[in-house]
Amino acid sequence: MNAPASRDSVYAYPRTGWISLLNRAPRAALMRHWQALQLDPAYDWIRKPEFGLVMLRGRVGGVGAKFNLGEATVTRCALKLRNTEPGKQEDAPVVGLGMALGRDAERVRTAALLDALLQDAARFDDILDRVLRPLEQAVQDGRESRAGAAAATKVEFFTMVRGG
Amino acid sequence: MGAVLNQISTYAGFADAVQHAQLTFRAALEALSRPGTIQRVVAPAEHPAELEAAEAALLLTLVDGDAAPWFAGAPPEAAAYCRFHCGVSPLAAPEQARFAFLLGASPLPLQRFNAGEAELPEQAATLIVRVPALQGGARVQLSGPGIETFCEVAPRVEPAFWAAWQHNRAAYPLGVDVLMVAGDQVMGLPRSTRAAVLEEV
Numbered sequence: 001m002n003a004p005a006s007r008d009s010v011y012a013y014p015r016t017g018w019i020s021l022l023n024r025a026p027r028a029a030l031m032r033h034w035q036a037l038q039l040d041p042a043y044d045w046i047r048k049p050e051f052g053l054v055m056l057r058g059r060v061g062g063v064g065a066k067f068n069l070g071e072a073t074v075t076r077c078a079l080k081l082r083n084t085e086p087g088k089q090e091d092a093p094v095v096g097l098g099m100a101l102g103r104d105a106e107r108v109r110t111a112a113l114l115d116a117l118l119q120d121a122a123r124f125d126d127i128l129d130r131v132l133r134p135l136e137q138a139v140q141d142g143r144e145s146r147a148g149a150a151a152a153t154k155v156e157f158f159t160m161v162r163g164g
Numbered sequence: 165m166g167a168v169l170n171q172i173s174t175y176a177g178f179a180d181a182v183q184h185a186q187l188t189f190r191a192a193l194e195a196l197s198r199p200g201t202i203q204r205v206v207a208p209a210e211h212p213a214e215l216e217a218a219e220a221a222l223l224l225t226l227v228d229g230d231a232a233p234w235f236a237g238a239p240p241e242a243a244a245y246c247r248f249h250c251g252v253s254p255l256a257a258p259e260q261a262r263f264a265f266l267l268g269a270s271p272l273p274l275q276r277f278n279a280g281e282a283e284l285p286e287q288a289a290t291l292i293v294r295v296p297a298l299q300g301g302a303r304v305q306l307s308g309p310g311i312e313t314f315c316e317v318a319p320r321v322e323p324a325f326w327a328a329w330q331h332n333r334a335a336y337p338l339g340v341d342v343l344m345v346a347g348d349q350v351m352g353l354p355r356s357t358r359a360a361v362l363e364e365v
Contacts, residue, residue, distance in 0.1 A: 015169060046176045047249075078248075080174055093174050 018118055018132055022111040023100040025135040026142060033131040034110050041113060042082040046095065049077040049105035074101055075108045081116050094119050173241070173248040175210040177224050184208070188225040195343060195352030200306045200315040202298055203350045212241035218345035219265055222292055224249055227263055234261035236269035261289055268294040274328045279338040288355070290341045296320045298346050308357040316362070319344050319351060326361050333358055 022030065056069040076099035083093065096116025098108030114131060117123050178184035184206040191203040211220030223242075227233045227250040234255045235242055242265075243254050255261050258276055280288035295301075301320035307313070321344065332339040332355060339355035353359075 044176065046172075046174060048181070050181075078172065095172050095174055097169070097172070 013124075013128065013132070015115070015119070019097060019111070019115055021132060021135055021139065022114050023098060023108070024139060026138050027104065027107050029135055029138040030107065030110060030131075033134055034114065037127065037130060039113075039117065041117065042084055043079045043096075043113065043116070044082060046078040046080055047076070049075050049098075049108055051075050051103050072101055073103055074099060075103055075105060076100075077105070077108045077112050079109070079112050079116065171244055171247060173212075173244040175208075175212055175241075175245055177208050177249045178206065178221075179209040184221075185225045188221045191350055192222060192225065192343060192352070195350045196310075196341060196354045197352070198310050199308065199352050199354055199357040200311060200317045201351065203352075205348050205350055207348050212239070212245050214239035214242045214267070215245070215265075216294060216345060217348040218350050219267070219292055219294065220245070221348070222263075222343065222345070222350070223265070226290075228252060231262040232260070233263040233265060234258045235265045236267045239267065242267075258289075262287070263290050263292065265292045266294060270322070274332045274340055277340050279332075279335060279340055282338070285337045288338060288340050290343060293321065293325075293342055293344045295344050295346050298344060298349050298351050302326075303362040305360045305362055306353075306357050307360075308354075310354070311357070317351065319346075323361070326359055329353070329359050 052074055053071040054074050056072050057066045058069045059066055076097075078095060078097050080093035080095050083091075094116045096112035096114070096119075098110070098112035098115065100108050100111060114127065118127055118132075188205040191205045195201065195203045205218050205221040205225075207217035208220045208224060211217065215223065223233065223246060227246060229250075229252045232252050232255050233246060233250075234257070235246075236258075238254070238256075246252065246254050258264050259278060261278070264277055274291070277289040277291060278287065280286065298317075298319045301318045302323065303316055303318045304326060306315050306317055329342075336355055341355050342353040344351045344353065
């Protein structure tokens, strides 16, 4: 079904883009699509999943000076795929990164494995169709349902013109 | 961010980050508390070939954003390892470094490093000096705090080092502290230690 990816299709989707998507997508969807791939690549940790804090910063109304909103827990990890192809040259190993809000080691491990596998041009198109595209849809659906819920509570204020 | 993604070290740190860093810290503490004794650190799971096991272990244990290191010769993989695991970029110049990794470079004059100030002597640099071996060199007699009477050591270090050490000792309570490393072994030489060369090799 999938021809090997052209260089164009790999570079049309930047790595920062898929890392962002994998780590923001709903957990259930990420795990479901990952398990459907039925991949079990061998890997070694560079940094085991660890929990930490990041400072969330924002601007009121999206404008004005930044302020510190508060801290949130994050989990991050880094791993490298083992070179399992016989006869393949020892290159720099492929590194996958995961970093997501919350304390969920399994989730960042999955995101990091997908990040590493997506750097393989031979696998890219398959994972794009079976994981990234569905996750984009899931993120979009989540955003719309939140926007819908927020819109339902919106209150419109009118000022009646008196005596006109 | 793309540039940052390409700077990631592919070498893992300690197999057990908390335990092994604590054991290595203990080894460094023992080394500086009992000058002349040879201590062993816990080697990280992996480290760049530019670093010896003890250097990598001390880097992971001691260096962080408040204690930036400097590497002689600016080795690229050690810099990436430091950025990734310690969260700080190595400094370009040695003068402000809290930890200086000499990596076997011909010893720089010890005066080039931060010897602290009268109000803040504890801010002096700690030098990690790589030697071929901690035994088998010229015999040197050490004395001072942490040594009951005298002790003899024989690290294979250039004779010029001991002459520079006299000057360092003379500046007490200012001056640098030294950790000599070979493989996974560490020997401490705090600024309070007096050294007398017994024989030239």
